[in-house]
Amino acid sequence: MDFAFTDEQMALKKQVIRFAGHEIVPRCAEHDLKSEFDRKAFKRLGEFGILGLHFPEELGGSGADVVTTVLVGEALGEAGVDGGLALSYGAHTFLCADTIFAHGNDEQRRRYIPKLASGELIGCMGLTEPGAGSDVAAMRTRAVKKGDRYVLNGSKIFITNGPIADVAVVYATVNPAAKHAGISAFIVERGTKGFSVGAPLHKMGVRTSQTSELFFDDCEIPAENLIGSEGEGFLMAMQTVEWDRSALVAPFVGAMSYALKKCAQYASERRQFGRPIAEFQAVKEKLARMKIFIEAAKGLIFRIAWCKDQGRPLNHLEAAVAKLFIGDWSLEPANAAMSIMGGYGYCHEYEMERMFRDGRLAPIGGGTSEIQKMIISKLM
Amino acid sequence: MDFDFNKLERDLLSKIEEIIKDESLPNPDISRHAKPNEIALVLRAWLERLGNSGFLAEPAGPGRLAAQLELAHRSPWLALASDIGSHVLCDLISRHGSDEQKKAFLEPILKGKKIAAVAASETLSGSVQKTMNTIAVKNSGGFLLTGAKSTVSLGPMADIIGVLGQIKEGMALFLVDRGQPGVEAGDPLETLGYRELCTCPIALHDVIIEPERIIGPFDSSKVDLLQELRTAWDQVMGAVACGTMRLCLDQARAAADVKRTHGKPPAGYQSVRFSLAEMLTLSQTAEILVLRAAWAAASGDPQAASLGLCAKVFATKNACEVADKALQIMASAGYTKPNPVERALRDARLGTIMGNTSEVAQMAIADNVLERF
Ligand SMILES: Cc1cc2nc3c(=O)[nH]c(=O)nc-3n(C[C@H](O)[C@H](O)[C@H](O)COP(=O)(O)OP(=O)(O)OC[C@H]3O[C@@H](n4cnc5c(N)ncnc54)[C@H](O)[C@@H]3O)c2cc1C
Numbered sequence: 001m002d003f004a005f006t007d008e009q010m011a012l013k014k015q016v017i018r019f020a021g022h023e024i025v026p027r028c029a030e031h032d033l034k035s036e037f038d039r040k041a042f043k044r045l046g047e048f049g050i051l052g053l054h055f056p057e058e059l060g061g062s063g064a065d066v067v068t069t070v071l072v073g074e075a076l077g078e079a080g081v082d083g084g085l086a087l088s089y090g091a092h093t094f095l096c097a098d099t100i101f102a103h104g105n106d107e108q109r110r111r112y113i114p115k116l117a118s119g120e121l122i123g124c125m126g127l128t129e130p131g132a133g134s135d136v137a138a139m140r141t142r143a144v145k146k147g148d149r150y151v152l153n154g155s156k157i158f159i160t161n162g163p164i165a166d167v168a169v170v171y172a173t174v175n176p177a178a179k180h181a182g183i184s185a186f187i188v189e190r191g192t193k194g195f196s197v198g199a200p201l202h203k204m205g206v207r208t209s210q211t212s213e214l215f216f217d218d219c220e221i222p223a224e225n226l227i228g229s230e231g232e233g234f235l236m237a238m239q240t241v242e243w244d245r246s247a248l249v250a251p252f253v254g255a256m257s258y259a260l261k262k263c264a265q266y267a268s269e270r271r272q273f274g275r276p277i278a279e280f281q282a283v284k285e286k287l288a289r290m291k292i293f294i295e296a297a298k299g300l301i302f303r304i305a306w307c308k309d310q311g312r313p314l315n316h317l318e319a320a321v322a323k324l325f326i327g328d329w330s331l332e333p334a335n336a337a338m339s340i341m342g343g344y345g346y347c348h349e350y351e352m353e354r355m356f357r358d359g360r361l362a363p364i365g366g367g368t369s370e371i372q373k374m375i376i377s378k379l380m
Numbered sequence: 381m382d383f384d385f386n387k388l389e390r391d392l393l394s395k396i397e398e399i400i401k402d403e404s405l406p407n408p409d410i411s412r413h414a415k416p417n418e419i420a421l422v423l424r425a426w427l428e429r430l431g432n433s434g435f436l437a438e439p440a441g442p443g444r445l446a447a448q449l450e451l452a453h454r455s456p457w458l459a460l461a462s463d464i465g466s467h468v469l470c471d472l473i474s475r476h477g478s479d480e481q482k483k484a485f486l487e488p489i490l491k492g493k494k495i496a497a498v499a500a501s502e503t504l505s506g507s508v509q510k511t512m513n514t515i516a517v518k519n520s521g522g523f524l525l526t527g528a529k530s531t532v533s534l535g536p537m538a539d540i541i542g543v544l545g546q547i548k549e550g551m552a553l554f555l556v557d558r559g560q561p562g563v564e565a566g567d568p569l570e571t572l573g574y575r576e577l578c579t580c581p582i583a584l585h586d587v588i589i590e591p592e593r594i595i596g597p598f599d600s601s602k603v604d605l606l607q608e609l610r611t612a613w614d615q616v617m618g619a620v621a622c623g624t625m626r627l628c629l630d631q632a633r634a635a636a637d638v639k640r641t642h643g644k645p646p647a648g649y650q651s652v653r654f655s656l657a658e659m660l661t662l663s664q665t666a667e668i669l670v671l672r673a674a675w676a677a678a679s680g681d682p683q684a685a686s687l688g689l690c691a692k693v694f695a696t697k698n699a700c701e702v703a704d705k706a707l708q709i710m711a712s713a714g715y716t717k718p719n720p721v722e723r724a725l726r727d728a729r730l731g732t733i734m735g736n737t738s739e740v741a742q743m744a745i746a747d748n749v750l751e752r753f
Binding site: 001002003004005067260261264265267268278281283284285287288289291292295296297299300302303306307317318320321324325370372373374376377380 | 381382383384385386389442443633647653654656657658660661664665666668669671672675676679681686687690691693694739741742743745746747748749750752753
């Protein structure tokens with residue numbers, strides 16, 4: 001066993017932390033307060049090479065391996081980038097672009113990946129529906145083939161980047177009776193007739209990511225926008241789980257490192273009863289609990305990333321363990337971080353309040369903690 | 381990066397798996413009424429087998445830790461008892477002993493021929509102890525060692541005891557034979573768990589120590605023997621905690637599937653299934669953390685000390701949690717003696733106390749964090 005990162009990986013991580021710290025983090029608070037997407041920051045992520053990091057160079061990426069990609073996600077969080085921008089990046093790169101890259105044909109890849117990698121286009125992925133959240137097979141959005149076109153009808157909800165996306169990977173069923181086996185994936189471009197998006201939802205956290213409904217009302221798309229074959233959509237959605245359990249949750253772990261740094265600095269400066277609060281055992285214990293969570297979580301996400309780099313099929317049990325641990329066991333240290341900051345922790349000026357809100361998504365998004373427990377108990 | 385075990389590590393694991401299956405060895409699930417001499421017989425048989433296979437002499441690292449964890453999965457007390465000598469005491473000897481001392485003292489322990497104990501704690505000394513009340517004074521041939529140790533695991537059955545004591549120039553490790561005149565092991569204390577360790581007080585009265593049995597003394601600003609000892613204990617307790625979690629999971633899963641005359645088996649209920657899922661999550665997370673900490677320590681990673689503490693706190697705390705959940709699933713069957721989960725729940729409670737206590741460890745983790753930022 002060897003848990004070391006290479007020197008190049010560590011150097012890149014440092015570079016990302018420096019870049020994000022200078023160029024992105026100073027803009028986060030304002031955008032969060034206004035619940036606004038930070039288009040400039042997103043574009044900078046593209047220019048820096050982060051949005052397309054793991055895609056091959058000929059498609060505008062850098063050909064990075066999965067461990068490096070996850071490390072960069074962690075670095076964004078560790079730099080202090082807000083959970084909303086990190087989620088926008090995650091949904092764009094891993095849920096949308098990577099599905100086209102992994103399952104699309106050459107034409108689809110050439111058409112979309114370079115522009116998604118640079119940030120010229122923004123992507124989203126629509127799976128969840130009002131009546132099909134945890135129970136994906138209950139999907140009602142229909143796709144009916146008519147000659148050389150598919151006609152989509154139905155709606156999606158909670159779609160990250162929905163209001164701003166240029167390209168959507170949309171799951172719809174071609175055969176509701178077949179349940180999972182009927183689910184298929186399609187590429188739908190903004191501006192397509194019959195495709196509209198709802199107003200951004202007001203959310204507790206990850207507010208700089210724009211979330212909305214997607215509506216399909218006799219939305220006609222060319223048949224070549226089908227990704228892979230009919231009925232393969234469920235497997236594609238499941239494959240994004242690998243990214244979901246590593247790259248998408250990595251910023252949450254990074255964010256806890258950022259919170260730890262902020263709390264440690266604050267605890268050293270803040271004096272009460274004649275001494276820095278860092279000298280009180282109750283405060284130190286909280287810092288320790290945050291640190292323990294971070295170290296425990298890192299092992300889980302990099303295990304999934306490393307296995308993906310080895311080309312191994314996803315171990316669903318390990319993936320669910322990672323998601324459950326980061327979702328549920330992050331709540332207590334996040335709460336500890338708030339407590340260390342006292343009243344300031346509750347105020348928007350000190351990022352802790354935002355991080356607390358952002359972090360609360362971890363046990364919900366991409367499969368709730370309860371669903372992870374279902375998976376684990378079934379597979380164990 | 382490599383999350384797989386390499387060939388050497390895999391071989392070590394298979395070696396231990398083979399030994400665990402060996403039916404010629406006595407069953408380590410000994411009765412709670414067993415006497416120290418009966419326990420010693422079981423322990424000796426296992427130590428010899430572990431020693432002959434070369435396992436006890438394996439260097440620390442993820443492979444050794446994984447094998448230790450597997451042994452703890454079979455029997456937490458046996459894993460702990462074997463590690464007291466081969467890991468905790470031998471670590472100190474190999475790090476600080478002279479070549480002659482290593483030759484004389486390491487081999488019998490690592491070959492499994494001698495049971496070893498470590499005597500550090502003293503009554504009222506507490507976790508922050510820096511010096512010892514066990515004192516050695518010079519006499520003609522060597523030193524005379526006098527003092528009282530409060531809790532020495534394997535005390536009544538150990539052949540050799542590593543005693544921490546004080547010489548004028550600093551703290552030293554004295555390698556004492558239990559049979560030496562002046563060494564008196566008291567009756568085993570009644571303990572919540574790990575009764576098989578027969579933890580007892582040991583009194584030392586003018587025990588003659590030849591110079592070749594003294595390692596040190598050390599200037600405490602340069603070598604902190606007590607801290608080194610706690611670090612070694614932490615690694616042992618982390619591995620044992622992970623093994624305990626596996627053991628409890630096995631038991632709880634089996635119990636959850638037992639059919640009932642009325643209604644469904646426990647696993648038919650979502651809350652039982654979810655509890656099992658939480659147990660597995662804690663167990664897997666702890667294992668990776670403990671393995672990573674062992675790797676960090678073996679490879680000289682600058683964050684090794686802090687990572688080791690994180691691993692110890694996490695694994696030992698959650699071993700209690702997992703054992704408790706297992707007992708809950710087993711319900712009255714779990715609450716009844718003898719059964720491995722009832723025992724594991726009591727045993728696991730030692731983990732957060734032995735070595736650096738959870739509290740001391742957390743303060744050290746926080747100090748490290750505060751220093752870095
Ligand atoms: C900010 C945000 C961004 C999102 N982005 C996207 C996106 O880009 N694309 C996308 O497709 N989706 C997205 N989602 C949707 C997300 O994946 C779903 O919210 C999630 O899968 C849960 O579905 P639900 O909200 O419908 O909850 P429900 O499935 O209705 O669950 C409600 C509660 O019931 C519990 N529950 C359900 N079934 C069981 C069971 N069998 N046993 C025990 N408990 C159960 C759940 O755990 C939960 O506690 C996003 C959500 C949020 C909040």
